[in-house]
Amino acid sequence: MLGAAEFKIHEYVWLGAAVAAATVAATLPPIQVLGVLVVFAIAVAATLTPYALLTILLVLSPLRALIATEANLSLPLDIAEVLLVAYFAVWLAARVMNRRPLVAVVREPVLPAILLFGGVLGIGAFSSVSLSAWLREWLKWMIMAAFVWHLGLSARENWRWLVFALLLSAVANAAVGIYIFLGGSGADHLLIFGRYFRAFGTFGQPNPFGGFMGILLPLALMGSFAYLLVILRNFRQAKRLQRSNVVFFICFVAASVLIFCALIASWSRGAWLGFAMSTAVMIFAIPKHKWRGIGYAAMLVLLFAGLWYGGFLPRSIMNRLTTAAGDFLTIDDIRGVDISPENFAVMERIAHWQAALNMAQAQPVIGIGLGNYEVVYEQYRLINWKDALGHAHNFYLNMLAETGIAGALAYLGFWIGIFALTWRTRAHPNLFARCMAIGLLGCWTYLMAHSIFDNLYVNNLFLHIGVLLGMLSILHQQVSRSLIVE
Numbered sequence: 001m002l003g004a005a006e007f008k009i010h011e012y013v014w015l016g017a018a019v020a021a022a023t024v025a026a027t028l029p030p031i032q033v034l035g036v037l038v039v040f041a042i043a044v045a046a047t048l049t050p051y052a053l054l055t056i057l058l059v060l061s062p063l064r065a066l067i068a069t070e071a072n073l074s075l076p077l078d079i080a081e082v083l084l085v086a087y088f089a090v091w092l093a094a095r096v097m098n099r100r101p102l103v104a105v106v107r108e109p110v111l112p113a114i115l116l117f118g119g120v121l122g123i124g125a126f127s128s129v130s131l132s133a134w135l136r137e138w139l140k141w142m143i144m145a146a147f148v149w150h151l152g153l154s155a156r157e158n159w160r161w162l163v164f165a166l167l168l169s170a171v172a173n174a175a176v177g178i179y180i181f182l183g184g185s186g187a188d189h190l191l192i193f194g195r196y197f198r199a200f201g202t203f204g205q206p207n208p209f210g211g212f213m214g215i216l217l218p219l220a221l222m223g224s225f226a227y228l229l230v231i232l233r234n235f236r237q238a239k240r241l242q243r244s245n246v247v248f249f250i251c252f253v254a255a256s257v258l259i260f261c262a263l264i265a266s267w268s269r270g271a272w273l274g275f276a277m278s279t280a281v282m283i284f285a286i287p288k289h290k291w292r293g294i295g296y297a298a299m300l301v302l303l304f305a306g307l308w309y310g311g312f313l314p315r316s317i318m319n320r321l322t323t324a325a326g327d328f329l330t331i332d333d334i335r336g337v338d339i340s341p342e343n344f345a346v347m348e349r350i351a352h353w354q355a356a357l358n359m360a361q362a363q364p365v366i367g368i369g370l371g372n373y374e375v376v377y378e379q380y381r382l383i384n385w386k387d388a389l390g391h392a393h394n395f396y397l398n399m400l401a402e403t404g405i406a407g408a409l410a411y412l413g414f415w416i417g418i419f420a421l422t423w424r425t426r427a428h429p430n431l432f433a434r435c436m437a438i439g440l441l442g443c444w445t446y447l448m449a450h451s452i453f454d455n456l457y458v459n460n461l462f463l464h465i466g467v468l469l470g471m472l473s474i475l476h477q478q479v480s481r482s483l484i485v486e
Contacts, residue, residue, distance in 0.1 A: 051158070051161040051162075051164075051165060053083070053086065053087045053090060054087060054161075054162075054165055054467075055161075055164070055165040055168060055169075056083065057080065057083040057084060057087055057463065058165050058166060058168070058169040058463060058464060058467065059165075059168055059169045059172050060079055060080070060083060061079065061080035061083065061169075061459075061460035061463050061464075062169070062173055062201065062202050062203065062212065062459055062460060062461070063079050063202050064078045064079060064080055064459050064460050065202060065203050065204040065205075065459045066202040066203075066204065067079060069204055078460075080460040080463060084143070084463070088146075088150075091150070091154070107477075108152055108473045108476055108477050108480075109417070109421060109476070110148050110152075110418070110421065110469055110470075110472055110473040110476065111145060111148045111149050111152070111473065113414055113417050113418065114141060114144060114145040114148060114414070114469070115145055116410075116414075117141065117410050117411065117413075117414045118138065118141045118142060118145065120403070120406060120407055120410040121137075121138055121141065121370050121403060121407060121410075122138065123366050123406065123407075124366050124367055124369050124370045124402065124403050124404070124407060125138075125369070125370075126366070127363060127366050127367065127368060127369050128368070128369025128370065128371075128372050129368065129369060129372050129375050129376055130369070130371070130372055130375045133369070133370075133371035133372050133374075133375055134369050134370045134371050134372065135371075136371055137370045137371035137457075138370055138371075140457060140462040141462075143462065143463070143466060144462055144463075144465060144466030144469060145466075146466075147463070147466035147467055147469065147470045148466065148469050148470045148473050150470070151467065151470030151471070151473065151474060152470060152473040152474055152477065155470070155474060156474055156477065156478075159471055159474045159475070160432075162467055162470065162471045163219060163223065163436060163471070165467070166216055166219060166464060166467060166468070167216060167219060167220055167223070167252075167255050167259075169216075169464065170212065170213060170216040170217070170220070170255070170259050171255050171258055171259065173201040173202055173203075173209070173212060173213075173262070174201070174213060174258045174259045174261070174262035175258065175262075176201045176202055177199030177200065177201040177209055177213070177262040177265055177266065178199060178258070178261060178262055178265055180197055180198075180199050180200060180201070180265075181196055181197055181198070181199040181262075181265035182196070183195075183196075183197065184197075187200075190206065192267055196265075198265070198266060198267040198268075199262055199265035199266045199267075200266070201262070202459075203459050206266040206267055206268050207266070207268045207270060207271070207453070207454050208454060208455075208456060208458050208459055208461070209262075209266050209268075210263055210266030210267075210268030210270065210271030210272075210450075211268070211270070211271060211274070211450050211454060211456040211461070212456075212459075212461055212464075213259050213260075213262045213263040213266065213271065214263055214271045214274045214275050214278070214446045214450060215443050215446055215447055215456065215461070215464065215465070215468075216259065216443070216464065217256065217259045217260060217263060217275065217278075217442075217446075218278050218279075218282060218438075218439040218440075218441075218442025218443050218445075218446065219436065219439040219440075219442075219443065220252055220255040220256040220259055221256050221279075221282070221439065221442070222282065222435040222436060222438050222439030222442070223248075223252035223255075223256075223432075223435065223436070223439070224249065224252040224253045224256050225286075225435055226252075226431055226432045226434075226435035226436075227245055227248050227249035227252055227432075228249060229431060229435075230245050230249075230431060230432070231245050231246060231249060260275075263275060269453070270449075270450045270452065270453035270454055271450060273449055273450070273452075273453075274445075274446040274447075274449040274450035275446065277445050277446070277449040278441075278442035278443070278445040278446040278449070279300070279442070280297050280300055280301065281297075281441055281442060281445040282438050282439070282441060282442040282445075283297050283300055284297040285423070285426060285438045285441050286438060288426075348385065348389075348393075349393045349394075349453065351381075351382045351384075351385040352385070352389060352391075352392045352393050352394075353392060353393070353394050353397050354382060355377060355380045355381045355382060355385070355392065355401075356373065356380075356392035356394065356397040356398055356400065356401040357397065357400075357401070358380040359373070359376065359380050359401035359402075360397070360400045360401045360404070362380070363404055364404055364405055365404045365405055365406060366403065366404040366406055366407070367399075367400070367401060367402045367403040367404035367406075367407055368401060368402055369402060370402050370403055370407070371402065372402055373388070373390070373391055373392060373398060373401055373402055374388040374389075374390050374391070390455070390458075391455040391458075392455075393453060393454055393455070394451070394452055394453060394454075395451035395452075395454070395455045395456070395457075396408065396411075396412075396451060396452065398455060399411050415444065415447075415448060418444060418469070418472070419441070419444050421472065421476055422437055422440045422441050422444060422472055422476075423441065424476070424479065425437040425440070425472065425475045425476050425479050426438060426441075427479055428475055428478060428479050430478075433475055433478065436471070436475065437472075437475055440468060440471070440472055440475075443468055447465070
């Protein structure tokens with residue numbers, strides 16, 4: 001990130017932005033004046049702290065789907081692309097003005113892993129029907145690589161700001177989701193229990209919204225756990241409570257509760273499964289002795305089983321899980337299955353899985369091209385399922401279809417390597433950093449589990465994943481160099 005010294009020019013930025021905003025606002029109608037004021041506020045915030053623009057980027061980037069469906073404006077770039085360009089432009093300008101090098105080598109394994117995976121994805125360009133669709137998806141991974149390089153270079157000492165920015169983005173969307181759940185939605189097809197609506201935040205769909213909540217919830221939970229340990233340790237040693245630690249603990253707990261409630265309100269079975277698996281992995285990873293971790297994880301599984309078979313879990317949740325599991329386990333070909341409102345969602349998902357398998361059989365080695373699932377769907381779809389829906393609703397099958405065996409194996413290898421690096425980062429000597437490393441294990445586990453049912457690299461969520469990978473890069477560097485960052 002940018003250091004504070006790089007923003008000595010902020011007074012001039014404020015003055016210039018104020019003059020420009022006042023000049024433009026004088027010629028615009030009220031609603032557009034509000035837009036100018038928002039842009040001016042963003043510009044000012046970006047000069048107050050180098051992390052403000054990144055925070056704004058992460059908070060506002062999930063508005064992409066909402067703006068695309070609700071706004072009357074037709075813009076060449078979406079909101080995340082505009083903010084992303086502004087963010088890196090400000091960073092480059094500050095480094096030039098402060099005579100700092102623009103190119104530097106960050107010695108850590110996360111960046112080479114992404115670049116290597118990107119190289120494998122590049123092979124698929126030759127088999128792509130739509131090169132623009134391939135490029136759009138490929139650039140997501142290159143932007144994630146840029147975040148890893150950039151944050152590893154600039155945010156080493158202030159990486160905690162990344163946690164704040166990520167959780168603030170999740171909390172903001174969670175608040176929207178809960179509002180929708182309690183009645184702030186006109187989507188009758190998402191009505192549940194006759195009075196609530198499945199939460200979808202600014203995503204337009206409940207499943208990716210639940211995925212957003214699930215990816216970042218482990219950080220909030222482990223942050224709460226870290227500050228609880230700090231408070232207990234300080235109280236044992238000094239017999240007093242430090243106010244700042246209590247405030248941070250309350251903030252992390254509040255974020256955890258809000259994000260968890262939004263995840264449940266999404267009514268997404270994939271989100272619930274991902275949360276259960278990520279929680280089990282984090283509980284397993286918390287103790288330094290693996291057998292103790294296995295014991296804790298086993299206790300969690302036994303507790304859940306006891307609640308399930310004892311009938312202590314909400315009946316609505318149990319029914320939703322059991323009906324889906326029954327359909328997935330008993331149906332292997334939907335062409336002879338009667339479709340009803342009760343099984344439509346599962347049937348639709350399986351139909352797209354079969355379409356992806358058809359694509360993989362046609363191009364088994366390098367696939368039909370990254371991002372080309374929707375482009376060629378008409379050639380491989382089942383008869384009764386005309387809508388492509390953008391992806392196969394199983395990211396592993398989607399990767400197999402679009403990138404072939406080579407790309408699918410590279411994707412699995414990439415995340416296995418990331419998981420191994422994160423596991424090693426658990427050795428961080430700083431308590432909060434160690435808990436964040438365990439939280440990252442939960443993030444990756446959630447992503448891997450929910451990807452069985454959905455594509456979570458949508459609606460600009462790849463930006464958040466890129467920042468998470470950048471945070472891992474920083475923590476892994478610190479562990480490698482035996483640094484304690486307080």
